Amino acid sequence: MSVRDWKIVRVLAGIAMRIWAASGAALLGAFIIYIVYGGFFAFVLLIFAASGILYHAQDNLMFHPDLPANSRIFIPVPSMHGLPYETLQLKTRDGISLHSFWIRHLGDKGRYVPTIVYFHGNAGNMGHRLQNASGFFHTLQCNVLMVEYRGYGLSEGIASEKCFFLDAKMVLDHLFSRHDLDHSQIIVFGRSLGGAVAIDLAADAVYGSKLMGVIVENTFTSIPDMAVELIHPCVRYLPFCFYRNKFLSVHKIQFVLAPILFVSGLADTLVPPKMMTTLYTRCGSTRKHMLQIVGGSHNDTWAVSGYYQGIAQFLTQCKESRGPLQTPPVSQNVWPQIEEV
Secondary structure, rough: HHHHHHHHHHHHHHHHHHHHHHHHHHHHHHHHHHHHHHHHHHHHHHHHHHHHHHHOOOHHOOOOOOOOOOOOOOOOOOHHHOOOEEEEEOOOOOEEEEEEEEEEOOOHHHHHEEEEEOOOOOOOOOHHHHHHHHHHHHHHEEEEEEEOOOOOOOOOOOOOOOHHHHHHHHHHHHHHHHOOOOOOOOEEEEEHHHHHHHHHHHHHHHHHHHHHEEEEEOOOHHHHHHHHHOOHHHHHHOOOHHHOOOOOOHHHHHHHOOOOOEEEOOOOOOHHHHHHHHHHHOOOOOOOOEEEEEEOOOOOHHHHHOOOHHHHHHHHHHHHHHOOOOOOHHHHHEEOOOOOO
C-alpha cells in the first residue's frame, strides 16, 4: 500500500473515530436523560398513585362505625333507659334505609314540647348516646329523634360527607310530614362530627329558617384544621383538593341565622375548645350563646353539673324570641363559665 493510500485510511479512520465518539456521547446522554427523567416521571407516577389511594382511603380513616367492636351489630335500645320509643326506617333520596329511634312523650304532651334531632359524634352508634338522650327527654322534657348515619349501626349505605348532609335534610323533611309534634319547636343538636352536620343543615336558608334553634357541642372548625392538630402543623399547607372530606363548618357558620348554642367542654383534649370559640365568633346569628363547661371533656360534657340547666335556659330564650331578630346586649352573648360542682 502506498503512502498516499495510508494517508487516506488514517483520515477515514479519524473520521470514523470522531463519529463513534460523538455517537457514544449521544448514547450516554440519552441514557442519562432516561435515568434522570425516567426516574422523575416514575416518582411522580408513584406519588400520584399513592395520593389517589390515600384520597379514596380517607373515608376509612375518617369514619369509625366499627369502634368499639360490634357497634354495627348490637344497638342499645331506648327502653333500656326507660324511654318510650318507636323504631323508624327512614328512606333517603337514593333509597338507603336509615335506622332511627323516635323517642316521644306519650299522649298530647308530645305535641306541645320541643323536639330535638340528635346527630351523634363519630364512632359507635346512636345507642351509645342514650344516656344523653334520656337527659333531653326527662330533664328538658323534649321529644328526641335519634338518627343513625348511613354506614353506621343498622343503617344501610356507605358513610360520606355529602350523603350525611343530604340525609339530614331528609330527616327534617320527615319531621315536618308528621302530625304528632309541634313543627315550630324543632331543635337540631350535634356533637363533634354531628355538629358539622347540624351546622350544614342550619346554614341552608330554607331548612335553617324552619328551626327554633341549634345546639352544637364540642365540634370542630373543619377537617383540614383537625388534621393540623392531630398530624403536624405542616399539613396546613396541603391544598383543600387533597381532602376527600372537609366539613368546612368554619365557613358555613356565618350563614347560620337561627338561635344557636355552642356547648364547649373546656377539658376537651380531642377537639380544641378554641375551635368552638372560633365558630362562635364567626357565627352570623344575632342570637348566639356560648355555654362553657369547666371539666367537660369531649364525650362526657353532658355528665357535668350545669349542662342541662344551660340548655334549658337556651330553650326558654328560643321560645321567647321567635319574633323578629334582635341583637342582644353583649353581656348576654356569652354566658358565664359553669363551674363543676
